[in-house]
Each structure stands twice: as C-alpha cells, then as structure tokens.
Amino acid sequence: METVLIAGGSGTIGKYLSKKLIENGFKVNLLSRTNKSISGITTYLWNVENQYLDEKAIESADYIINLSGANIGEKKWSSKRKKEISDSRVDSNKLLFNQIEKQNKKVKAFISASAVGYYGMITSDKIFTENDLPANDFLGMVCNKWEESCNSFENYGIRTVKIRTGVVLNSGDGALSKMMLPIKMFVGSPLGTGNQFIPWIYIDDLCNIYLKAIMDEKMNGAFNAVAPEHIYNKNFTKLLAKILNKPLLLPNIPAFVLKIILGEMAKLVLEGSRISSKKIENMGFHFNYPTLNSALNQIILNK
Numbered sequence: 693m694e695t696v697l698i699a700g701g702s703g704t705i706g707k708y709l710s711k712k713l714i715e716n717g718f719k720v721n722l723l724s725r726t727n728k729s730i731s732g733i734t735t736y737l738w739n740v741e742n743q744y745l746d747e748k749a750i751e752s753a754d755y756i757i758n759l760s761g762a763n764i765g766e767k768k769w770s771s772k773r774k775k776e777i778s779d780s781r782v783d784s785n786k787l788l789f790n791q792i793e794k795q796n797k798k799v800k801a802f803i804s805a806s807a808v809g810y811y812g813m814i815t816s817d818k819i820f821t822e823n824d825l826p827a828n829d830f831l832g833m834v835c836n837k838w839e840e841s842c843n844s845f846e847n848y849g850i851r852t853v854k855i856r857t858g859v860v861l862n863s864g865d866g867a868l869s870k871m872m873l874p875i876k877m878f879v880g881s882p883l884g885t886g887n888q889f890i891p892w893i894y895i896d897d898l899c900n901i902y903l904k905a906i907m908d909e910k911m912n913g914a915f916n917a918v919a920p921e922h923i924y925n926k927n928f929t930k931l932l933a934k935i936l937n938k939p940l941l942l943p944n945i946p947a948f949v950l951k952i953i954l955g956e957m958a959k960l961v962l963e964g965s966r967i968s969s970k971k972i973e974n975m976g977f978h979f980n981y982p983t984l985n986s987a988l989n990q991i992i993l994n995k
C-alpha cells in the first residue's frame with residue numbers, strides 16, 4: 693500500500709482528499725501543527741516557523757502533497773497577515789524539501805496547492821492559461837513565490853505538480869456557505885458590477901485532479917483546477933438564489949462598501965479572471981461537475 697503524506701491535510705480540501713485517497717487504496721498520513729486524532733490516519737507534527745519536522749513523516753511517504761497555508765479569506769490583509777499568508781506557503785515547501793534532502797529521500801511525486809490568484813484578479817474576456825505570466829499584485833506575487841519554492845523538488849529529480857485552484861465549492865464551511873448565508877437571510881445580491889468572473893471548482897472534481905496528479909506520471913508542472921464553465925458573479929448569485937428557492941430583493945452591493953469593509957481583500961470578490969481548464973482536460977481529465985448548475989444541485993439538493 694502506498695502512503696501519501698498530506699501537509700496541511702486537516703483543512704477543507706485535505707479532509708475530503710484524505711477520504712478519497714483511502715477509498716482508492718492509499719494510506720494517508722498528515723503533517724500538522726497540532727496533534728489530531730482522526731481514525732485510520734497518523735498525524736506527524738511540524739513547525740514551519742521553527743523549521744521542525746518529524747522525520748518519520750518523510751520516511752514513510754511515497755508521495756507528498758502540501759496544502760498548508762494561512763487562510764487568505766479569514767482575516768484582513770495587514771502587513772503581518774500578508775507575511776503569514778506568504779511564509780506559511782513558501783517556508784512549508786522549503787521545510788519539506790530540506791527534510792527530504794537531509795533524509796536523502798526520493799518520493800514519487802510532490803504536489804503543491806497553488807491558486808488562480810497567480811494570474812491576478814482581472815475582469816476581462818481574456819482566458820488565462822498556464823503559459824501566462826504571474827500578476828504583480830499581492831496574490832500573484834505570493835503564488836509565484838509559492839510555485840518557485842517547488843523548483844527545488846523538481847531540480848532534485850522529483851516529479852512536481854502545482855494545482856492552480858479556483859474557488860472550491862463544498863457542502864461544509866467554505867466560500868459557498870459564505871455566499872449562501874446572505875441569500876438565505878433575504879439580503880443577498882451580486883457584488884459590485886456583478887460582471888467579474890468566479891473561477892470555481894467542485895471539491896470532488898478538485899480531489900480527482902489531486903488523485904490524477906499522484907497516479908499519472910505524465911503530469912508535471914502547473915495545472916489550472918477550475919471547472920470548464922465560466923460564470924459571472926451576478927449569474928452565480930442568481931443561480932444560487934434559484935436553487936435555494938429564495939428571491940434576490942436588493943440591488944448590487946456597491947464596490948465602495950465592500951472596500952470599506954474588506955480593505956485590499958475586497959479585490960478577491962470585486963474582480964475575477966476567466967481561467968482555462970483545457971490543459972488538464974487535454975491530459976484526459978473528465979469533470980463530473982462541469983457546470984455550476986450540476987455542482988450546486990449536488991451540494992445543496994444532493995441530486
């Protein structure tokens with residue numbers, strides 16, 4: 693049985709991915725900052741700031757996935773928080789690599805989360821592909837440094853995959869529950885102009901991409917993980933309200949209000965790029981939930 697070590701695997705994606713990997717015959721171990729008791733899963737400790745990692749975690753790993761990182765939507769982006777967002781991603785990759793080198797370990801693949809923030813939040817008709825350059829805004833620079841920190845694995849001869857993820861839709865806590873709440877309370881409405889894109893992906897499709905990244909030896913480099921359907925914020929909001937069977941009573945929330953509340957983070961919801969899913973599809977990947985309608989029906993109505 694092959695073992696997948698998931699760093700930061702206690703979060704939204706990690707929990708779902710762990711189950712999927714176990715269902716597909718893998719053993720899963722986690723790397724976490726705190727001891728977690730999850731049945732069937734061994735948790736090893738690490739401390740990214742102090743560059744400490746339990747070497748048993750690396751010893752037993754055939755594959756490593758790094759999902760760790762301070763959540764970008766949890767707190768306002770002060771300069772301290774920005775540093776935390778960046779360091780938790782870049783330094784965790786560095787720590788994993790240093791430990792691999794120290795233990796002279798060759799894993800079969802290293803897979804790191806990345807994000808579509810790589811391309812910047814740009815509302816236009818341009819469809820971004822993996823060949824486009826990183827943006828020079830905060831998230832673009834973080835994603836670029838995050839991906840560059842994967843290069844040492846590649847240079848060491850380890851197959852390396854970077855998953856540029858869109859907004860992940862799932863049934864628990866996450867972006868979708870934040871979008872549903874105001875609609876359920878009759879105060880939902882599109883944000884700003886509503887004409888910005890929301891590059892999204894259903895969590896099950898995303899975890900199938902991670903599974904493919906483990907199993908498909910031809911996968912190398914960066915891949916966008918977004919559903920093929922491109923949707924505007926206003927159409928996303930309308931469909932969500934329709935499926936929740938709630939009316940949208942209010943006009944769009946003006947951009948300036950969101951900027952006052954969220955500061956620089958407002959860009960996350962006020963702008964949004966169109967992102968291509970073609971590269972992963974050309975590798976033979978099939979989306980089970982290619983349209984927002986299919987994903988929301990599955991998440992909300994379970995059908």
Ligand SMILES: NC(=O)c1ccc[n+]([C@@H]2O[C@H](COP(=O)([O-])OP(=O)(O)OC[C@H]3O[C@@H](n4cnc5c(N)ncnc54)[C@H](OP(=O)(O)O)[C@@H]3O)[C@@H](O)[C@H]2O)c1
Nearest residue numbers: 700702703704705724725759760761762780805807857860
């Ligand atoms: N969810 C999305 O919509 C989305 C979209 C694009 C990209 N991504 C990326 O995909 C990855 C996983 O996303 P997720 O939604 O599962 O994230 P999440 O729920 O926030 O979980 C991330 C995990 O990272 C660890 N972590 C948090 N702060 C940390 C810090 N300061 N230093 C080191 N580790 C820290 C935590 O694990 P422990 O507490 O166990 O240490 C946490 O469970 C993230 O890197 C995220 O940026 C997610």
